[in-house]
Amino acid sequence: MMSSLAAYDLLDPNGSINIIWDIMSWKPDGYLATVRISNLQMYRQIRSPGWTIGWTWANKEVIWSMVGAQAIDRGDCSNFKTNIPHSCETSPAIVDLLPGSVPQNQQLPNCCKGGVLGSWGQRDKAATVSWFQVSVGHSGTSRKTVKVPKGFYLLGPGAGYACSSAVVVPPSVFLSADGRRKTRAMTTWTVTCTYSPTLASKNPNCCVSLSSFYNPMITPCSTCACGCKDKHNCTKRDSEISTLLKPNLVMDGETQLLQCTQHMCPIQVHWHFKVNYKKHWRVKISITNFNYWLNYSHWNLVVQHPNLNNVTLVYNFTYKLLPYHSTSDTGVFYGVKEGNELLMEAENVQSEMIFGKDEKEFTLDQGWVFPRKVYFNGDECLMPPPNSYPFLPNSPNPIHPLLFAAALLLVLLAFCSFWCNSKIESQKTQKKGPSC
Known part of the structure; x- marks a missing residue:
């Protein structure tokens, strides 16, 4: 079971x-x-x-x-x-x-x-x-x-x-x-x-990064999103590739030679909220291959987002909704670039989508314009933490959990110090030895 x-x-x-x-x-x-x-x-x-x-x-x-x-x-x-x-x-x-x-x-x-x-x-x-x-x-x-x-x-x-x-x-x-x-x-x-x-794997094989037109901040893939198991065997310069890619090298589909990145993933998917029109909104998707030893032929991309059943135009990719056997109203995006390969040597392919806007549900708050889940060739990609998403200029910058914990600790220390000093002063007044 x-x-x-x-x-x-x-x-x-x-x-x-x-x-x-x-x-x-x-x-x-x-x-x-x-x-x-x-x-x-x-x-x-x-x-x-x-x-x-x-x-x-x-x-x-x-x-x-x-x-x-x-x-x-x-x-x-x-x-x-x-x-x-x-x-x-x-x-x-x-x-x-x-x-x-x-x-x-x-x-x-x-x-x-x-x-x-x-x-x-x-x-x-x-x-x-x-x-x-x-x-x-x-x-x-x-x-x-x-x-x-x-x-x-x-x-x-x-x-x-x-x-x-x-x-x-x-x-x-x-x-x-x-x-x-x-x-x-x-x-x-x-x-x-x-x-x-x-x-299949203890770690993901792809990660997602985010950006938007209303904020210059780019939310990168999480550090070591794919485990960083190859961080000591990655390559930093394109000049090294010619010596590593031997003509008689047999690719087994599992061995990886990755470009050195902070996320160390073979595949990165970037979602950019590009334009907000009156009745539509526009997104740009980029897929980058960081695995120098593998071409991805007839790859596919699946994305979950509440507005994907309202796509009006897709450039460069083929698009359709997958059958979704659920009571949820979440649509599923299925994009394929037929006949082309996502090639080695950090090849990048891009597409843009235009969505119809439903005024009752469309919002820029709470990261609504960003995908819920992303899959590349059937493998789920690691999303960045929600508190790191690009925020609206008129919205408070979300506080990182570590910063929040540090601030709370400082408040507690300040309170303890104030209480301790008060206790000492009280004991001095009563001519007793300090007990704090």
């Missing part, structure tokens, strides 16, 4: 990655199956170097062959003198093939993408699915004797997904190309994997 709660996503309650295992035919010592990996998450994608899935066989199964994917390790196949299996591992780990690694006429539909899966709400639906075929031996050869694998897991890339046990469901139904004939799988089981930020 606790794992399910940790993985629940309020913005995308039905989002998950489903693994569907269809046994299509029986073999003399096993079966032939197709495996589909479907990303049903609205705004979270699987980026390079792609997904890895794995499981533990129930008995002593082996993988005779695979199409569209491969096992990372063949394992110990010393018991086989001829006809060596593709993998003899009891807990195989499977990865997708790279694009162009297999001739087109030998590929399954939606295979060989390097494990990259698009998000359900962002790209074409074919980009959200990956297929491969596996021939399994030393297993059951009927519905009654075949055993379901255990311990399924998904890396996408890195940790972050918690997977359910495999559940046997009614067999999948397939239509022929002309749609006139149906075939059914011999048996089907499914696995559901849900994302948990706490499993």
Whole structure:
């Protein structure tokens, strides 16, 4: 129960990655199956170097062959003198093939993408699915004797997904190309994997800074917003980059080379309240990549704000409202810059939005014009503390909690000193020794 709660996503309650295992035919010592990996998450994608899935066989199964994917390790196949299996591992780990690694006429539909899966709400639906075929031996050869694998897991890339046990469901139904004939799988089981930020990382991967036209103060990302774990391995000058980015360097999607900043985040999102018109208001959004070792392809940005259901114009980004299954009137902003990358070397992309103004709810007080939450590629960004937001010129400057505590301490010390002096004077009058 606790794992399910940790993985629940309020913005995308039905989002998950489903693994569907269809046994299509029986073999003399096993079966032939197709495996589909479907990303049903609205705004979270699987980026390079792609997904890895794995499981533990129930008995002593082996993988005779695979199409569209491969096992990372063949394992110990010393018991086989001829006809060596593709993998003899009891807990195989499977990865997708790279694009162009297999001739087109030998590929399954939606295979060989390097494990990259698009998000359900962002790209074409074919980009959200990956297929491969596996021939399994030393297993059951009927519905009654075949055993379901255990311990399924998904890396996408890195940790972050918690997977359910495999559940046997009614067999999948397939239509022929002309749609006139149906075939059914011999048996089907499914696995559901849900994302948990706490499993993915102890620290955020992005942060938010704020500014407004009515105040020269810029609210920066919080210091060490992303943990500062790379503060001793960051780079300060662009001249250093050419020596660090080697032509043959293999990017694994997890290793980072960050530009040295006070927040030490790979991604910074800046929200600037630019203009306040009579019937509209205007915002500028900037996204900066501080990770020199990673390009973000087909990235997306999700923002929560009460007025986002009243957006009238968006420049440079694509915009739509995500389905929001809640009684709250908070709108959700979903922006995508299709076909472009948020590149390495601190590349910056920008957009401006114009909102219609509802006079009953629009206000400049209490930070209303700033977002409630911001997500980049499905990961929640750290917002600055509310007391640091840009304040109105005619409003009192909010006092930092530490300054407030210091002021309170000074008041208490002054009161204690006054009380003590009064006590001493009183005791002197009564010709008693001081007791304070």
